Amino acid sequence: MSAAKKRRVSFFAAIVLVGLFAASAKAQVTPERLLNAQKEPQNWLMYSGNYSGLRYSTLEQVNAATAASLVSTLAYQTMSGGKFEATPLVVDGVLYATGPDDRAFALDARSGRPIWLYQRALPPDVRPCCGRVNRGVAILGDKAFLGTLDAHVIALDAKTGAVVWDTTAADYSKGYSFTVAPLVIRNLVLVGVSGGEYGIRGFIDAYDAATGERKWRFNTIPGPGEPGHETWAGDSWKIGGAPAWITGTFDPATNTTFWTTGNPSPSNRGEGREGDNLYSDSLVALDPDTGKLKWHFQFTQHDEHDYDATQVPVMIDDGGKHWIAQANRNGFFYLIDRANGKLLAATQYAKVSWSKSKDATGRPVGAKEGEPTPEGNPVCPGAIGATNWMSPSYDPQTKLFYVTAREQCDIFSTAPQPYDPGHAFYGSAYFPNDATQPFWGALRALDPATGKLVWEWKHVSPAWSGVLSTAGGIVFTGDAEGNFIALDAKNGKALWHFQCGASVIASPMTYSVDGKQYVVVPAGSTLFAFGLP
Amino acid sequence: MREVEVAAAMKNLFTTFLKATPRLLVCALSVVCVNFAWAQGKNPYAGDANVAKLGEMQFRVNCAFCHGLGARGGGRGPDLTRAQKRHGNSDEEIFHNIHDGIPGTAMPPGTNGGIGVGMTDEEIWQVVTYIRSVEKKADAKSLGDVERGKKLFYGSAACGTCHMVNGKGGRLGPELTTVATSRSQEHFVESLRNPSKRLAQGLSEAMKDFAQEYETANVTTADGAKYQGVVLNEDAFTVQVLDTRESLHLWEKSSLKSYEKTRQSLMPTYDEKVLPEKDIQDLLAFLVSASGGAK
Secondary structure: OOHHHHHHHHHHHHHHHHHHHHHHHHOOEOHHHHHOHHHOOOOEOOOOOOOOOOOEEOOOOOOOOOHHHOEEEEEEEOOOOOOOOOOOEEEOOEEEEEEOOOEEEEEEOOOOOEEEEEEOOOOOOOOOOOOOOOOOOEEEEOEEEEEOOOOEEEEEEOOOOOEEEEEEOOOHHHOOEOOOOOEEEOOEEEEEOEOOOOOOEOEEEEEEOOOOOEEEEEEOOOOOOOOOHHHOOOOHHHHOEOOOOOOOEEEOOOOEEEEEOOOEOOOOOOOOOOOOOOOOOEEEEEOOOOOOEEEEEEOOOOOOOOOOOOOOOEEEEEOOEEEEEEEOOOOEEEEEEOOOOOEEEEEEOOOOOOOOOEOOOOOEOOOOOOOOEOOOEEEOOOOOOOOOOOOOEEEOOOOEEEEEEEEOOEEEEEOOOOOOOOOOOOOEEEEEOHHHOOOEEEEEEEEOOOOEEEEEEEEOOOOOOOEEEEOOOEEEEEOOOOEEEEEEOOOOOEEEEEEOOOOOOOOOEEEEEOOEEEEEEEEOOEEEEEEOO | OOOOOOOOOOOOHHHHHHHHHHHHHHHHHOOOOHHHHHHHOOOOOOOOHHHHHHHHHHHHHHOHHHHOHHHOOOOOOOOOOOOOOOOOOOHHHHHHHHHHOOOOOOOOOOOOOOOOOOOOHHHHHHHHHHHHHHOOOOOHHHOOOHHHHHHHHHOOOOHHHOOEEOOEEOOOOOOOOOHHHOOOHHHHHHHHHOOOOOOOEOOOOOOOOOOOEOOEEEEEEOOOOEEEEEEEEEOOOEEEEEEOOOOEEEEEHHHEEEEEEEOOOOOOOOOOOOOOHHHHHHHHHHHHHHOOOOO
C-alpha cells in the first residue's frame, strides 16, 4: 500500500469512526435497547414501557415524599376532538405520540414545543367502532411505526414525520382498522387488527421494519384443517371477529410474544357460531419469528357479552415463578403459567353474575348464566367490562397488581342481524341496568398470588384511566371526572391530584430529561406533563 | 370493542361541515339527487315497514343504550315515541340530530365512531323510519286541564317550590320546561309516585359515561353546621351542593366533618291520596302546554 493510499484509508477510517460516534450520539433505538429498556428509565421506548408489560418505572425523583409538590410543566393541545388514548414514547428528550384521527407528533419532551406533525389523510368512509382513536407508535432505528384507521401500517421518519413506507394490511371498507400501538421485536413490527364489531376475521401481523413487507400473519380464527377450526359452527369462522387491538408483550428468555384477543362476532349473539370460538377472548403465545402458535388460553368460551380479553398480558416474575397476569373484562383475575398457558388461579375482582367460579381449565363451574334474550337479561359486568383496554400495572417492590375496576352492569338483549360487509354486526344491544345503580369504579390493588384485594381507591363513576407504578412508591391513575391522581402504592392514600378538566381515557407514563422526572397523561384533547418545581 | 359510546359528543363539527358541504353542492348542481335526500330533508324510505325493521336493528345497536328498547326512553335519553320532539319533528331535523348530534346535550353524532359503530346516511334514514313506526300519534294534550294543572303546579301540589318551568319556580329539582316532550307519561307518573326509583339526570360532561344524578347529600361542616341538598356535581375531592334553601356550596370533601350521599330523593312521594290521577293529567297538560308541545 502506498503512503497516499494509507493516508486515504486512515482518512476513511476516521470518517467511519466519526460516523459511528455521531450515530451513537443520536442514539438510535436498536433492538438491544428495546430488550434492555428497563436499564434506561429516562426513556419510555414502547407502549408499556418495556417488554414485560408492567408499566412500571424505576424513576424515583417523584416519590411519596415529594409528590405533593408536583406541578404542571406542559400542556400540549392536539386540537382534535375524540378520545385521546395514546401512550407517548420518549427517546432521548423527544416525545412521540398520536392523537385521534391518526395524527402523530413529536415534541420537545421538556417544553412540549412541536418538532413535526403527521396527519393521515383518511378516506371519508372510514367508520371505526368506538371512536377514531389511536394508542401510539412503536419506534426502531430512525422510524416510528403507526397502524391506521384505514388498515395500513406505515413507517414515519422519526426526525421529520415523513412517510418512509406504507403497507396496506387489510380492507378498511370491510371493517378492518388499526388502533393499537405496534410492538417492535428485533426487526419486526407487530400489530393486531381492530374490527370485532364488523364481522372481520382477526389477525396479528409482523412487518419488516426496514421495508414494510409482511413477514407473517397469525389468523386469530383457525382456517379449515387447523386445530380450533372445529370450535366454529358452519362458516361462522369467516366473520368471527377475534381482533387483537391491544399491544402484546415479549419474553426474550423463551422467545415468545403474548397477545390477547377480543370478542367473537357478532359480539352479543351466539346463535350461528356454536362452539368455543377459538381464539376469541384468548391469550395466545406466538413465536415472534414465524407467528406460529405455541399455546393458547381462552378466558371466555363462546362469549355473548363482549368480554374482549384485550388487556396487556402482564409478565410477572416472582422468585422462580413466571406468570402472565390478567384482570379480564369478564370480572375474573387470572394467573397463568407463562411456560405453557396452564391456568393457576381465577378469582373475581369485581361484581360478577355470569359465572360463580372457574374450574381448572378456566371454564365456568356450573351453568353459565345471563345469556342475552330478546327482551334483555341483566348481567354483571356490563359490556364495557369489569375493566377494559386501559393498562394495569405491576409493581415489583410492593408485589401488587393495580387495575382500574368498573362496577356497572348491563341488560343484554339479542337482535338477529344478517352479516353485511363493513356494517355493524353486534347481533344485539345492551344498556345500563339501573337496578344496579349507582355505577362506580375503583383502582384496586390485588395480590396476584392470591387474587385478594389489598386496598382500593374509589372512583365517583366508572373510569377509563390506566395505571403507572414507579419505584418512588407511587401509583398514578386518572378518573372520569378529570383528576390525575398520585396514590401511595402501599396503601392507596392520595398524595397529590390535578384537575385536568376532562376525562382521562389513557394510561400514564413517565420519563426524565436532564435529570428531571416528568409524569405524563392525556386528558380531553390535551397532553399534560407534571414534574417537581 | 365497544368503549365509550355515550356522551362522546366531542365530534369536530367543522369536519362534519366539510363533509356535508360538497354533498350539498353536488345536490344543488345535480338533477339526480336521489342519493342526497338529506339536503332535501326527505326520507327516501318513509313508511316502508321493511326498512323500519332494519332501522330497529340499527336503533338497538346505536341508540338503545340511552333511548331504551323500543325508543321508549331510558334514564339518559328522551322517549322518542312521543309525537312532539324537543329538537325538531321533521324527518330532516331528526336526521340532522342523529347525524351531527345535539350541542349542549349528551347526544353525540351518530357517525364516524361518535357513538356505537357509526351509521351511514342510509342507516340513519332507516332509524328515522323506525322512529316514525313506533311514534304515538297524539300527545297528552286532550287529557287534562292546562289551567288547573298550572294552579296545582304552583299551588297545592307545590311542584313549583323546587321545579322551574319557563323561568318560574324553584331550583332544587330538575328544570321541567321541556320534560313533557322528552319523558314518557309512564316515566312522569313514576317520578311522582316513586321519585327515588329512577333519579333524574343532572349535569352531563363530555366523555364521562354517566351524567350526575339528583342524589341527596347530607353534610356536616368542620364547624358543625348541617346541610341537606342535591349534588350538582362531584369528583373524588370536591362536591358542589345546592342546599334546600337554594344556597350553593362548593366544598373540598376533606374539609368536611361528614359527607353522606343517598339515592333517597329529596322529592316527596305523591301517592293517589295526595295527587289523584286526574291531577296528574292536569299537571301533564300544563307541562305539555309549557313546552310549546300542544299543537
